[in-house]
Amino acid sequence: MGWWKEEHFNASDANSDGLLNITEFNDFLHPSDSKSPKLLHWLCKEEVRERDTDRDGKVNFDEFFHGLFDLVRNYDEEDHNSSHPSHDSLESPARHLFSQLDKDGDRLLSEEELLPIIGKIHPSERYYAKQQADYIISQPMTSEWCFMVAMDVLGFQNGEEEEQVL
Numbered sequence: 001m002g003w004w005k006e007e008h009f010n011a012s013d014a015n016s017d018g019l020l021n022i023t024e025f026n027d028f029l030h031p032s033d034s035k036s037p038k039l040l041h042w043l044c045k046e047e048v049r050e051r052d053t054d055r056d057g058k059v060n061f062d063e064f065f066h067g068l069f070d071l072v073r074n075y076d077e078e079d080h081n082s083s084h085p086s087h088d089s090l091e092s093p094a095r096h097l098f099s100q101l102d103k104d105g106d107r108l109l110s111e112e113e114l115l116p117i118i119g120k121i122h123p124s125e126r127y128y129a130k131q132q133a134d135y136i137i138s139q140p141m142t143s144e145w146c147f148m149v150a151m152d153v154l155g156f157q158n159g160e161e162e163e164q165v166l
């Protein structure tokens, strides 16, 4: 499987009762939208694991620049509309953001230091929904769980928005 880990479930299970209630389940589906520190921290951990090509447990500038930066560029631009750096090189804004994130100045980004941008670098919900659908097929679930997942995968979660449109 790869993408799904028990850690993801556990990180979503805010009250640690081994089940996901609706809020927790929503966090599980949309971790980058979650406000749960536990879940966001898990996301950061996953991100470091994914980007950490030299396996030192942190993200150095190269790992950041060649992996993460493309995904967070917009974040940087939003923040610095007024004094936008030149487009000559992407490396300069990348270094700027990197140094902003590197709070302790050790030139490595730890899990904690990724927290401010984790919502920007996480895979899209569409990606998640697909992976999740693949996962569901192979797993036994409670009926409530399956119902919730089916609602989400089929797009019924957008019911509220549709009502507003009408």
Ligand SMILES: [Ca+2]
Pocket: 013, 014, 015, 016, 017, 018, 019, 020, 021, 024
């Ligand atoms: Ca729970």
Ligand SMILES: [Ca+2]
Pocket: 051, 052, 053, 054, 055, 056, 057, 058, 059, 060, 063
């Ligand atoms: Ca590394």
Ligand SMILES: [Ca+2]
Pocket: 102, 103, 104, 105, 106, 107, 108, 109, 110, 113
């Ligand atoms: Ca650091």
